[in-house]
Amino acid sequence: MILDIIISLLSEIISTPESDLSGRTPLTPEYDIELIDIAKLMIEIEKRFEVTIHDEIVHTFGTLNDVAEHIDALISE
Amino acid sequence: MANYEQELSNEIVHYNDVLAIIQRQLNTAKNGHAKSGDTLRKTNRDMWENASHSSDNFDRAVELSQFYQPLANIIYAVESTSGRVRLLEQLLQSAYFARIDFRAEGEEQHEMLYIGRGTLMDKPGNRFCIYDWRSPIAGLFYRFETGDAFYDAPGGRIAGNIGLKRQYEINNGVFEYFFDADVQISDEFLRRMLSGNTSGKMKTIVETIQKDQDIAIRDMTHDLLMVQGIAGSGKTSIALHRIAYLKYQGLSNRLKSSDIIILSPNTLFEQYISNVLPELGEDEVKSVVFDDFVKSSLPDKTTFQTRYEQTEMLVSCADPIHKTLQKQSMEFKMSGAFVEILNRYADSLPASHINFTDIVYDGRTIFTGQYLKERLLQMNDHISLSVKLGQLRRHIFEEIHELRKDRMPKLLRQARDDPEHPYDWEEYARALSIEEHTNLAKQVSGFISPDSVALYKKLINTDGLLLSLSEGIELPNNIREILLYAQGPASPLQNEDALAATYLQLLIGTNELYKQIRQVVVDEAQDYYSIHFEILRRLFPNARYTVLGDVNQTIEKQENMSLYERITGIMQPESACLMVMNKSFRCTKEILSFSMQFLDSDTPFESFNRNGDVPQVINAADMDLLDERLMTEAIYSKGQGCQSIGIICKDVQQAEALYDRLKDKIALHLVHSGDNLNTTGIFIIPIIMSKGLEFDSVLVYGADSGHYFSDDDRKLLYIASTRALHRLSLFYTGEISPLIQGGNRA
Numbered sequence: 001m002i003l004d005i006i007i008s009l010l011s012e013i014i015s016t017p018e019s020d021l022s023g024r025t026p027l028t029p030e031y032d033i034e035l036i037d038i039a040k041l042m043i044e045i046e047k048r049f050e051v052t053i054h055d056e057i058v059h060t061f062g063t064l065n066d067v068a069e070h071i072d073a074l075i076s077e
Numbered sequence: 078m079a080n081y082e083q084e085l086s087n088e089i090v091h092y093n094d095v096l097a098i099i100q101r102q103l104n105t106a107k108n109g110h111a112k113s114g115d116t117l118r119k120t121n122r123d124m125w126e127n128a129s130h131s132s133d134n135f136d137r138a139v140e141l142s143q144f145y146q147p148l149a150n151i152i153y154a155v156e157s158t159s160g161r162v163r164l165l166e167q168l169l170q171s172a173y174f175a176r177i178d179f180r181a182e183g184e185e186q187h188e189m190l191y192i193g194r195g196t197l198m199d200k201p202g203n204r205f206c207i208y209d210w211r212s213p214i215a216g217l218f219y220r221f222e223t224g225d226a227f228y229d230a231p232g233g234r235i236a237g238n239i240g241l242k243r244q245y246e247i248n249n250g251v252f253e254y255f256f257d258a259d260v261q262i263s264d265e266f267l268r269r270m271l272s273g274n275t276s277g278k279m280k281t282i283v284e285t286i287q288k289d290q291d292i293a294i295r296d297m298t299h300d301l302l303m304v305q306g307i308a309g310s311g312k313t314s315i316a317l318h319r320i321a322y323l324k325y326q327g328l329s330n331r332l333k334s335s336d337i338i339i340l341s342p343n344t345l346f347e348q349y350i351s352n353v354l355p356e357l358g359e360d361e362v363k364s365v366v367f368d369d370f371v372k373s374s375l376p377d378k379t380t381f382q383t384r385y386e387q388t389e390m391l392v393s394c395a396d397p398i399h400k401t402l403q404k405q406s407m408e409f410k411m412s413g414a415f416v417e418i419l420n421r422y423a424d425s426l427p428a429s430h431i432n433f434t435d436i437v438y439d440g441r442t443i444f445t446g447q448y449l450k451e452r453l454l455q456m457n458d459h460i461s462l463s464v465k466l467g468q469l470r471r472h473i474f475e476e477i478h479e480l481r482k483d484r485m486p487k488l489l490r491q492a493r494d495d496p497e498h499p500y501d502w503e504e505y506a507r508a509l510s511i512e513e514h515t516n517l518a519k520q521v522s523g524f525i526s527p528d529s530v531a532l533y534k535k536l537i538n539t540d541g542l543l544l545s546l547s548e549g550i551e552l553p554n555n556i557r558e559i560l561l562y563a564q565g566p567a568s569p570l571q572n573e574d575a576l577a578a579t580y581l582q583l584l585i586g587t588n589e590l591y592k593q594i595r596q597v598v599v600d601e602a603q604d605y606y607s608i609h610f611e612i613l614r615r616l617f618p619n620a621r622y623t624v625l626g627d628v629n630q631t632i633e634k635q636e637n638m639s640l641y642e643r644i645t646g647i648m649q650p651e652s653a654c655l656m657v658m659n660k661s662f663r664c665t666k667e668i669l670s671f672s673m674q675f676l677d678s679d680t681p682f683e684s685f686n687r688n689g690d691v692p693q694v695i696n697a698a699d700m701d702l703l704d705e706r707l708m709t710e711a712i713y714s715k716g717q718g719c720q721s722i723g724i725i726c727k728d729v730q731q732a733e734a735l736y737d738r739l740k741d742k743i744a745l746h747l748v749h750s751g752d753n754l755n756t757t758g759i760f761i762i763p764i765i766m767s768k769g770l771e772f773d774s775v776l777v778y779g780a781d782s783g784h785y786f787s788d789d790d791r792k793l794l795y796i797a798s799t800r801a802l803h804r805l806s807l808f809y810t811g812e813i814s815p816l817i818q819g820g821n822r823a
Contacts, residue, residue: 036501039508055481055507055514056474 002049002075003068009044010064013037023065045071085255088245092252095172095191095206098199103165164195167356171247172197173207175218179226181237192218194357210286211295211325218242219291281356286318287311293656294319297326301650303602303624303641307682308672308799309663312625313769316598317350319623321357323596334360338594338617341366342601343385345748346769367609368572370616373590374579379530381575388604388765391633392793393728404633406559410573411606413643414550419577421546422536423584426462427453430532431524438477438517439484449473449524463586466525473521477514485510529582533574576608583615594620601768602626602644603636610647622648629676630799631792632765661799663771665689668798668805674818675795692798692805694780694820696813703810704735707776708743710806711759714774719804720757723772725764725797727784732763735778764793767800775801778808785814 003023010025011018014037027033038061042053045067051074061067173193180187190208192215197207208215213230217239220226227236246253286294293315296302306312316339324332339362341347347364354361368383375381382390387407394400409415422430431453433446449469456465485506492498492506536542537560544556553559570578594617599605603626613622624644628636645653660683661669669684671692695710697703707724714722724745726732736747745759748766760772777797785794794816798805807817 035508035511036498036505039511040501040504042511043504043507054474054478055511056477056518058511059515059518 002071003064005048006041006045006064006068006071009048010037010041013040013044021064023063023068025064027061027063027067041067049075051075088255089252092172092247095197096169096250098206099165099168099172099197102197103162103169106162106165167194168197168207170250174245174247176241176243176245177218177239178241179214179217179237179239181235184237187238187240190214190217209325211322216291216295219286220288281314281318281353287660289656289658290315290318294322296654297323299650299652299654300621301624301645301648301653302622303626303644303653303655304658305626305628305638305641305655306658307627307661307680308630308795309661309669309771310658311662312627312658313350313600314353316600316623316625317353318357320362320596320598321354321359324359332595334362336593336595337362337598338591338596338620339364339598340600340613342604342768343766345766346600349770367605370612371572371575371579374582374588375530375575376528379575379578380569382569382572384572385765387572388632389729389763392763392765393730402555402558402562405553405555406562406571407573408606408634409553409556409559410577411608413607413647414547414552415577416580416608416611417550418543418546419536419581420584422532423462423581425546426527426532426585427465430535431527433524434520436473436477436517436520438513439480439487443476443480444473461585461587462527466527470521470525477517481510484513527585529585530570530578532585533578533581537574573608576612580608580612580615583612588616591616592619596620597622599624600626601630603628603631603640604634607643607647610644614648622650629680629792630768630796631789632768632796633789635788635792659683660685664799664801664805665803667691668801668803671805671820672795672798675791675798675816689803690821692801692807692820693823694807694809694813694817695823697808697810700810703808704738707778707808708739710776710808711743711745711774714776714804715759717774717804719773721772722759722774722776723767723770723800724759724761724776724778725767725800726761726778727764727793729763731779731784732761736761764797768796770800771802772800773802774804774806776806776808780807780814780817781809782812782814785816790814791816 007018007021010016010033011021014032016032025031025033027038038058042058045051046053049071051071053070053074057070061070171193173191175192177190177192178187179190191206192210193207194210195207196205196209196212198204199206210218213228214235216228217226220228221239223239223242225236226239227234229235241257243255243257245255290311293302293304296319304312304315306315320337320339323337324334326332339347339350341350341364343366347366350364351361366384368381371381391400391403391407394403427450431450433449433453435442435446436444436449452472453465453469456468488506488509489503492502492509495502495505498505536546543560544552597613597617597620599613599622602624624641626640628638628640641655659681662685664672664684665687666684667689669682673680673682693710695703695706697706711722711724724735726735732747736745739745739761740747743759745761748760748762761778762770775797777794780794784790794814798807807820
């Protein structure tokens with residue numbers, strides 16, 4: 001599952017247990033996810049899935065589900 | 078009939094044989110239902126013969142010779158087991174309702190054909206026990222009397238002779254009686270059906286479809302079929318039976334329930350008709366109100382006045398000056414002229430109303446706003462603006478992606494020099510890049526994602542803009558006033574403004590939402606304006622239309638037969654047809670004659686010959702006494718066997734006030750928009766909500782000169798009066814409405 005992998009990547013980046021994260025986790029500073037963390041996540045995802053995430057797309061990701069959806073679309077292209 | 082007893086006993090023997098076949102097949106189907114995998118498939122195959130054509134699951138194509146003559150007609154039909162069980166259970170309750178004895182030319186003998194709600198065969202490929210009412214051969218029953226007749230089978234026309242037409246009353250599995258009909262669907266039979274009480278939901282009419290109704294139901298040749306029918310002529314029934322028929326016909330080209338959409342006047346009506354298709358063995362079809370389209374087209378969270386609120390506001394508006402302006406504003410903004418202005422506005426958007434700005438990246442201007450605008454204007458005219466803008470956006474970012482390769486090393490250097498990020502400077506550089514791109518994306522969105530509501534407001538609120546787009550278009554004299562009227566409190570949008578913004582959105586954007594819809598049924602068409610049909614045409618580019626209406630049942634609007642020409646002009650079908658139905662089956666002769674006084678005297682009408690009491694016009698000295706007389710009539714109606722009693726008020730306020738006064742004295746319900754319609758009882762309902770519904774007894778409340786005086790009010794009285802099946806009374810205090818003549822005065 002793409003989402004599970006993304007959760008585990010983010011969990012490592014922000015040192016939060018995976019069980020505290022889900023597809024509905026918002027990517028905002030209120031949830032202790034800063035822009036630098038998002039950048040790290042994008043880099044990790046690109047390595048893991050061998051895809052390119054364009055920088056202008058990143059701000060449209062509201063939640064981890066959105067990220068997973070986008071990666072899914074990139075992979076199936 | 079001398080040998081009635083003998084015939085009856087033959088019919089009962091035959092009926093029991095058929096019942097046994099149904100029961101046997103039902104048992105098999107139910108067993109099959111419990112099994113799984115291959116077994117289920119095998120059962121399906123074995124059971125193909127009694128396909129009722131109600132399912133979407135055509136998992137196997139089977140050749141099925143469905144018709145009387147050995148025609149090479151192929152229907153691909155195998156349905157889900159559950160659909161078949163449902164049909165067989167219905168047949169067990171009421172196996173068939175008619176029989177015709179037909180002898181095709183060249184044949185020796187008449188063959189007995191039984192007609193019911195679905196097909197039943199005794200064995201695979203063997204003999205038809207029951208023909209589906211929608212099969213071509215069943216058309217004989219609806220269209221011909223005994224004597225020469227024909228039907229159009231897929232292989233060609235079959236002529237012959239009908240020797241006998243017989244109808245059956247079979248209820249709850251019990252054979253009650255039969256009688257032979259020498260006239261079209263024996264009037265006696267129809268009279269019995271019509272004199273029954275209305276239930277809370279609309280019923281099927283397969284047993285009593287009339288000849289011209291049948292023609293409308295089975296019409297396959299027109300892309301746009303319009304039916305103008307007076308109140309009670311069965312328009313809505315036709316629409317629903319037509320859907321059932323189209324689905325039956327659609328077996329070979331897979332018309333699914335999801336390919337069909339019904340546009341209802343209100344949600345109450347949606348529920349009212351919700352039973353018909355399941356009773357005909359078909360899945361329910363998606364029913365929507367126009368506001369649903371507006372909602373799905375406009376940006377999320379846009380608030381707008383509903384169509385119901387708009388009409389209710391007009392009906393209840395007491396200030397004549399305000400009301401006139403409101404109406405003028407509505408009529409203009411929903412007119413063909415305004416649609417043309419919106420077309421021109423949409424065309425002018427790229428050149429004049431989108432603010433393109435310079436795109437700066439890595440310290441230099443990579444595209445000027447002027448360049449972007451010119452590029453857009455040079456694009457192919459045949460694609461929609463939103464697609465063009467999408468292409469422009471892609472063009473911009475493709476360039477930026479190239480330039481990013483030179484930009485990143487600079488960002489990396491900058492990040493490495495930042496003392497705050499000694500360990501994660503590479504990631505920090507990426508964050509900086511994301512930030513830059515986010516700003517660019519937001520800037521580009523400013524002109525790439527036009528907001529239809531904002532653009533529409535700009536059209537209305539910018540001095541002179543609308544006028545500059547209206548060359549050659551006749552505008553209302555008080556156009557300034559109309560435009561200012563809309564500039565009142567900004568939110569929510571008036572319904573007509575929301576429609577205009579929706580239309581604009583459809584012109585700008587792509588619409589994929591309803592591409593698959595192939596049949597659209599529009600009921601109460603007389604209440605729609607040009608812009609509604611313009612929107613429909615763009616929402617459902619691949620659909621055929623069935624449009625039903627009555628130009629006399631308008632609300633706050635005058636309409637005539639040119640409505641249908643306008644609709645045809647807008648929809649541009651390959652072939653169109655208008656059918657006019659002037660015979661009313663709902664009301665008694667007396668109620669219909671009384672109601673016709675509200676229409677132009679040359680309006681043609683014909684009532685079905687069913688008699689009842691002359692409508693009463695009841696007066697009282699004051700409101701309290703009037704309430705008393707109203708309750709007396711409601712209770713009397715109940716005593717006379719009326720199960721549903723509708724007290725119809727002009728508007729919501731009047732209905733609410735009346736309800737508050739009566740609720741502790743008598744058991745009644747106030748019908749709200751979006752309510753569940755109960756089956757029986759006394760209801761208080763405003764006229765606009767009563768459209769399309771019917772009640773055994775109707776009490777029109779407040780028929781005084783203060784409430785009903787204009788031409789528009791005439792139509793309201795017509796709508797209210799024709800809701801009645803058996804009894805009609807009108808109540809007033811003070812001066813009676815000048816529009817009301819005749820009736821029994823009391």
